[in-house]
Amino acid sequence: MQRSPAHAPFTARTASSHGEDPVWRQGVYPALYLLVECDRPRAGSLHVSLRGIARVEIGRGERRALDHGEPSGLRLTVPDPWMSVAHAELACTLGEWTIRDAGSRNGVVKNSERVTHAALADGDVLEIGHSFFVFVAQEPEPSADPLPALGELQTYHPALAGELAALAKLAPSRVSVMLFGETGTGKEVMARAIHAASGRGGPFVAVNCSAIPASLIESELFGYTRGAFTGATESSAGVVRAADGGTLFLDEIAELSLAAQASLLRVLEESEVRPLGSVHAVPVDLRTITATHSPLTERASTGRFRQDLLARLAGYAVELPPLRARRLDLGNICAALLARLAPGREPRFTRPALRALLTHDWPHNVRGLTKALETALVLCDGDEIDLGHLPPELRASGTRTAPGAPLSAGETEHRDQLVALLRRHKGNVAAVARELGKATMQVRRWADRYGLDLVAFRR
Secondary structure, eight states, X not given: OBXXXXXXXXXXXXXXXXXXXXXXXXXXXXXXXXXXXTTOGGGOOEEEEOTTOSEEEEEEOSSOEEEEOSTTEEEEEEOOTTSOXXXXXXXXXXTEEXXXXXXXXXXXXXXXXXXXXXXXXXXXXXXXXXXXXXXXXXXXXXXXXXXXXXXXXXXXXXHXXXXXXXXXXXXXXXXXXEEEOSTTSOHHHHHHHHHHHHOOOXXXXXXXXXXXXXXXXXXXXXXXXXXXXXXXOSOBOHHHHHTTTSEEEEEXXXXXXXXXXXXXXXXXXXTEEOOXXXXXXXXXXXXXXXXXXXXXXXXXXXXXXOHHHHHHHOSEEEEOOXXXXXXXXXXHHHHHHHHHHSTTOOXXXXXXXXXXXXXXXXTTXXXXXXXXXHHXXXXXXXXXXXXXXXXXXXXXXXXXTOOOSOXXXXXXXXXXXXXXXXXXXXTOHHHHHHHHTOOHHHHHHHHHHTTOXXXXXXX
């Protein structure tokens, strides 16, 4: 849902205006996504429409570039030092796409298996150099570039992209918005984006209704006067008045007591709030955004949520998809999170670490991804995030999906030698390199080729 960082050196553009569509089944529009570059994750993702394209050459270049050669051909270059100048080729014949290794030094990996020539299916993950791609066999007709956005939020998820476009239109209005979705899907981030696009001069005030004791919820929301109850030594305006002129975001709205629901309904209907202990109402100008992971309609049907309040709040409803359904957004989300969590740094990933991020199902959604990256940035040596810096539940994925076809006898012997040296030197790559008379980068390249977790040897 995050937009690529502003400093990303290349803006995606489609190739749909060149040549005739080679796909025989009309309405099927394939695409290729450059999801993440391991060495430059903050560069974000790149979407390339393959409509009208029959061949795509992929290789190393000084910068990201998408160039048209023949009418139905593209050349995509990536500043990935692990790529060969001519690394791989995608080709379409009679509507079927294949990938071919173009004689590269480091090979091509499809779904964790090294291939020289293979058919492509929807959702296939391709590792070319240290860059991860996803092939999409069918997507809706490509949207105009840039994709619909709401402030800094942008998505490749078709349904969510439509919601962002609608919310961008609704943001300047007073229409209330209800956000649904699993915990950690970014409901508060969405609410802040709506407020930022609203043009309202007042503040954005967020309240987690489930975090306030039931006995205090009304005083916290609506305020109170001095002496209104025992312990009220000073008056308090309450969060509703604090949001005057701006946006009031009520997270976990389903947790409000029925009494608090009745008071909130009066505030919304009368545009005024009466603090506890006062006989005078204070006018307020509010725009409300609410969020919950509970089915409010079901709660209302059983009397646990007021039907009239639900009708008042339900101006426009949005269901935020879980992160596991938004794999194509992972690159841009990681880019935005790294920019926020590590300003001034240029973090990078090893292939096993990035593979783990892409294959994990993220039960805690974006919140879980944020915590994983936050911890890894603290644990990593320098700026390289390896598999061992990630939470235990992710490490199995990165190890289980280590790429490569069965090794030859010579490769197996070389791998065993490297493992022995890494164990002897407790993962000290520089020491291994000195003993072998090689550069440290070469040792890292071999470890990456054989799917070895360097951090694991340091324990």
